[in-house]
Amino acid sequence: MAEAAGIKASMAGASSAGGVGSGGPRTEAQPPPAGPPEPTTGPVAESTEVMTVNIGPHHPATHGVLRLVVDLEGEVVRDLKPVIGYVHTGIEKSCEDKSYWKVIPFVERMDYVSYFFQMEAFCGAVERLIELEIPPRAKYLRTIFLELNRIHSHLVWLGTTALDLGAISMLWYCFRERERILDLFEMAAGQRMHTRYFQVGGVIEDIPRGFEQKLRSFVEDMPVRVGQYQALLDRNEVFLSRTKGTGIVSRERLLELGVTGPLLRAAGEPWDLRKAFDYLAYPEMDFKIPVGTVGDNYDRYRVRVAEMVESTRIIEQALDALPEGPFIAEDRKYVLPPRSELSTSMESLIHHFKLVTEGYRVGPGELYYAIESPRGELGCFVLADGSAKPSRVHFRDPSFVNLQAFRDMSVGSYIADMICSLGMLDPILGGVDR
Amino acid sequence: MPDAPGLELIRGAIEQDNPGAVLDTGFEHGCASLAIDPEQLLAVLGWLRDAPGQGYRFLSSLHAADYLPAEPRFAVHYELLNRDRVERLRVKALLADPAAAVAERTDSAAVGVEAGGPAGGAVAPFSTPPTPRQPQRDGDEGQLLPEIDSCVELFPTAEFQEREAFDFFGIVFRGHPDLRRILLPDDYVGWPQRRDFPVGGEPVTFTYNERNYG
Numbered sequence: 243m244a245e246a247a248g249i250k251a252s253m254a255g256a257s258s259a260g261g262v263g264s265g266g267p268r269t270e271a272q273p274p275p276a277g278p279p280e281p282t283t284g285p286v287a288e289s290t291e292v293m294t295v296n297i298g299p300h301h302p303a304t305h306g307v308l309r310l311v312v313d314l315e316g317e318v319v320r321d322l323k324p325v326i327g328y329v330h331t332g333i334e335k336s337c338e339d340k341s342y343w344k345v346i347p348f349v350e351r352m353d354y355v356s357y358f359f360q361m362e363a364f365c366g367a368v369e370r371l372i373e374l375e376i377p378p379r380a381k382y383l384r385t386i387f388l389e390l391n392r393i394h395s396h397l398v399w400l401g402t403t404a405l406d407l408g409a410i411s412m413l414w415y416c417f418r419e420r421e422r423i424l425d426l427f428e429m430a431a432g433q434r435m436h437t438r439y440f441q442v443g444g445v446i447e448d449i450p451r452g453f454e455q456k457l458r459s460f461v462e463d464m465p466v467r468v469g470q471y472q473a474l475l476d477r478n479e480v481f482l483s484r485t486k487g488t489g490i491v492s493r494e495r496l497l498e499l500g501v502t503g504p505l506l507r508a509a510g511e512p513w514d515l516r517k518a519f520d521y522l523a524y525p526e527m528d529f530k531i532p533v534g535t536v537g538d539n540y541d542r543y544r545v546r547v548a549e550m551v552e553s554t555r556i557i558e559q560a561l562d563a564l565p566e567g568p569f570i571a572e573d574r575k576y577v578l579p580p581r582s583e584l585s586t587s588m589e590s591l592i593h594h595f596k597l598v599t600e601g602y603r604v605g606p607g608e609l610y611y612a613i614e615s616p617r618g619e620l621g622c623f624v625l626a627d628g629s630a631k632p633s634r635v636h637f638r639d640p641s642f643v644n645l646q647a648f649r650d651m652s653v654g655s656y657i658a659d660m661i662c663s664l665g666m667l668d669p670i671l672g673g674v675d676r
Numbered sequence: 677m678p679d680a681p682g683l684e685l686i687r688g689a690i691e692q693d694n695p696g697a698v699l700d701t702g703f704e705h706g707c708a709s710l711a712i713d714p715e716q717l718l719a720v721l722g723w724l725r726d727a728p729g730q731g732y733r734f735l736s737s738l739h740a741a742d743y744l745p746a747e748p749r750f751a752v753h754y755e756l757l758n759r760d761r762v763e764r765l766r767v768k769a770l771l772a773d774p775a776a777a778v779a780e781r782t783d784s785a786a787v788g789v790e791a792g793g794p795a796g797g798a799v800a801p802f803s804t805p806p807t808p809r810q811p812q813r814d815g816d817e818g819q820l821l822p823e824i825d826s827c828v829e830l831f832p833t834a835e836f837q838e839r840e841a842f843d844f845f846g847i848v849f850r851g852h853p854d855l856r857r858i859l860l861p862d863d864y865v866g867w868p869q870r871r872d873f874p875v876g877g878e879p880v881t882f883t884y885n886e887r888n889y890g
Contacts, residue, residue: 327859334844335868339875370705500735500833518762609705610755610766612736621737621755633871638737638755646836675859 292320299328303406303661306671310664312657319652319660324645330675337635341601342368343442345635349622350436352637353673355398358384358391359615361440363622364635366521367611368442371604371626374576378523378565380444385523386457386560387430387439388613389553393464394423395616396546400471403543403665407484412474419467422460429453443577444570454561461561464554468547475543485539489651489663493537499650500643503618505667508545509537515614526563527556539659542666549616576602601630610638617641617668637676641669678763683708686765689727694719699770709766714752714824717769721830724756724765732756732765735831740841744871748772750822750847771847774820819846826852844869 293314299307307328313321333352337345349364350357362384369376376384401416424434430449431437439445475481491501493509506513514531516524532548534541571577578597579590596602604626612621618640625634648667652660678686680703687698687710697716702709712720724732737755750771757764826849827834838849839858846867849855857864866873 327857327861330859332868335873335875338871373705497734498832500831513759518759607704608741609707610737610753610764619736623737623739623741623753623755625741625743627743633743634741634869636737636739636741638739642836642840643833646833 290315299325304664304671305402305669306674308664308669308671308674312660314657317656317658319655319657322649322652322660324648326642326645326671326674328675329671333676334635334637337632339631341630342604342632343597343601345632346440346442347436347438349635349637350438351672352676353615353617353620353639353641353670354435355670356391356395356616356620356673357436358387358440359613359620360622360637361438362388362522363611363613363615363620363637364624365440365442366613367609367622367624368604370611371607371609371624372442372576372602374443374571374573376444376571377568379448379567379569380571381523382560382564383445383449383569384440385527386557386564387427387445388522389556389560390423390426390457392553392616393550394420396550397423399546399616399665399668400543403662403668404475404481406661406665407481409475409478409481412471415467415471415474419464426453426457426460429456441570441577443573444568446570448569457557457561461554461558465551468550472547482540484659484662485543485666487536487538487540488655488659489539489542489666490537491647491650495650496537496647499647501618501647503614503616503640503644504542504545504549505618505644505647507531508534508541510535515612515619519612521613523560523563524556527559529553529556539662539666546668603628603630604632612638615640617670617673618644637673639673639676641671641673642676645669645674678708678765679703680708683710686710686724686730690720690723693723707764707766709768711751711768711770714769714771717767718825718827718830720767721754721756721827724767725830730758731760732758732763734759735827735833736764738827738831738834738837738841740845740847740869742845742869742871749776750845752824752841752847754827769824771822771824773822778820821846821848823848823850825850826855828852843867846870 295312295314297310297312298304299309304310309325309328311323311325312319331351333348337348340348346361346364349360352360397416397420401413401420404412404416427437427439428434430447430453431439433439439447491509493506493511496506496509497511502513502515510533512531512533515521516529517531529552532545532552534545574590574593576597579587579593583590584594606626606628608623608625610621610623612619614620619638620640621638623634623636623638624632627633644667648664648669651663651667655663683701683703687701690697690710694716697713697720698710699713700711702711710720724730734757735754736757737753739753739755741751741753743749743751748770750773752769752771754767754769755764756767824847826838828838828849828851835853836858838852839855841847842849842852842855843857843860844867856862860868
């Protein structure tokens with residue numbers, strides 16, 4: 243119980259210090275973090291009563307509507323059950339009632355922080371089903387927007403997780419940069435979130451004039467900003483003692499549980515679908531896969547922060563190599579004709595009418611297409627029955643699968659470390675529940 | 677992906693130990709798939725995971741699908757991944773709907789009611805409020821559910837995904853440690869992702885509409 247009191251004191255310190263810049267150059271001299279306490283082996287505490295506590299679904303630290311039923315012994319988590327489904331909206335079922343191009347805005351709303359990835363997973367799956375090749379410019383534009391979205395998603399994660407640990411100012415800094423990304427989305431697509439920018443066959447519009455300069459200035463600034471975040475957090479005593487050595491799960495166990503993405507890479511497994519599979523412009527890009535060593539929460543933080551810098555490198559290269567040409571495929575059976583043609587070409591008008599009313603038909607077939615989202619392998623399974631509506635759309639959401647590792651991350655640790663582990667797990671409940 | 681001849685080699689090797697396990701092989705859009713007999717699922721998955729030279733040790737995704745007019749109607753898909761060779765392989769376990777088989781035997785007129793279950797088929801959204809809302813499992817209310825072995829022992833990642841397939845398709849995974857609904861409420865009736873479950877067929881529990889417009 244004495245240790246528990248110490249933790250409480252350090253939490254109190256977290257809130258009063260505001261969490262930022264409170265450490266000195268103490269990082270290296272710090273003693274190695276003490277592992278999770280094991281009251282069963284130590285002197286018997288006065289009371290070993292196990293208490294079941296319900297956390298959530300409406301708790302700010304659960305990052306959405308996640309409910310946790312936690313068995314506590316003192317402050318130590320003994321068992322844990324996540325209860326999900328509070329934002330289930332039946333998107334997969336609704337998709338079966340929409341023609342293919344109308345499914346895109348639906349699937350964007352699953353994981354509402356990484357919407358471009360959902361679009362790419364679905365559009366990519368349909369393109370492979372109808373064997374439609376997308377033009378090179380579209381590939382590069384998609385790569386740019388996916389990586390921007392990855393930075394955006396990691397910024398939201400960093401801001402909110404640091405907030406959980408008491409570093410309030412991180413949230414403002416992260417959301418300041420996020421705002422610039424949303425401005426870029428708005429400039430290109432007209433929407434800040436849920437842009438419906440990717441279409442089957444390419445992207446809906448070319449990037450506007452002035453976009454490139456704005457993006458370049460963002461890409462130049464971003465590595466500096468990431469350095470500033472690290473300067474704020476890497477010497478923050480509270481942040482370090484809260485993250486180092488907590489939430490460790492072995493690499494083998496993570497693989498058994500199907501965990502992918504930064505969580506797996508933090509445990510030292512260099513597995514990234516952008517490198518492993520050939521999609522979009524990633525084969526032409528030169529970037530590294532950051533990996534951790536221990537697989538604790540600190541490594542998870544370091545991996546994601548390093549990924550942001552790698553993403554800016556990808557965007558830079560894609561901008562430099564951005565090919566000229568059409569931004570969407572020319573196949574009129576699947577792609578809307580340009581607006582200007584409608585008043586002059588009868589054929590275009592017919593295609594337009596067919597596409598907007600019935601939509602295009604996709605021949606019978608089924609396909610699973612997976613991409614690397616900010617949270618791991620995002621797979622989309624599309625079953626086509628030959629009609630203009632998909633017979634089944636299923637998303638293998640990384641948050642949903644990764645959540646299974648949460649019990650392993652938390653059992654035996656303090657409840658405060660559990661909150662930290664949950665933040666580092668980075669589940670998006672819209673994606674979990676779909 | 678294993679190419680088409682590679683797929684036939686896999687099929688041959690599986691057939692050696694488990695004759696009749698592989699029903700069909702498919703190779704479309706660059707994706708290889710094996711359709712297998714659901715009774716031999718664990719043997720096939722275990723062989724693909726552990727046999728030397730195979731090494732499909734990562735289960736990317738497990739999901740169910742309903743091919744309604746076709747027979748057998750359901751399929752559980754296992755998207756396996758070999759991370760060393762970067763190859764994907766889909767294993768499809770085809771499952772017939774036992775409710776339809778029973779209905780066919782007893783009375784052809786009852787097919788619509790039996791196959792769709794209490795909430796499927798021809799349901800009138802507002803006319804009948806859901807009277808007894810009980811957690812429904814196989815056998816409840818006389819509905820038979822398709823069954824398949826759970827692969828949680830082989831791939832622990834399947835736990836949530838099998839619960840999801842049970843939740844939405846009513847496929848029972850034998851030997852699953854905790855087979856409950858996962859995304860829908862525990863007292864939900866029906867299997868909403870089946871193709872004969874209507875969109876918007878959820879009975880609304882407010883009585884206002886029924887009283888005034890029903």
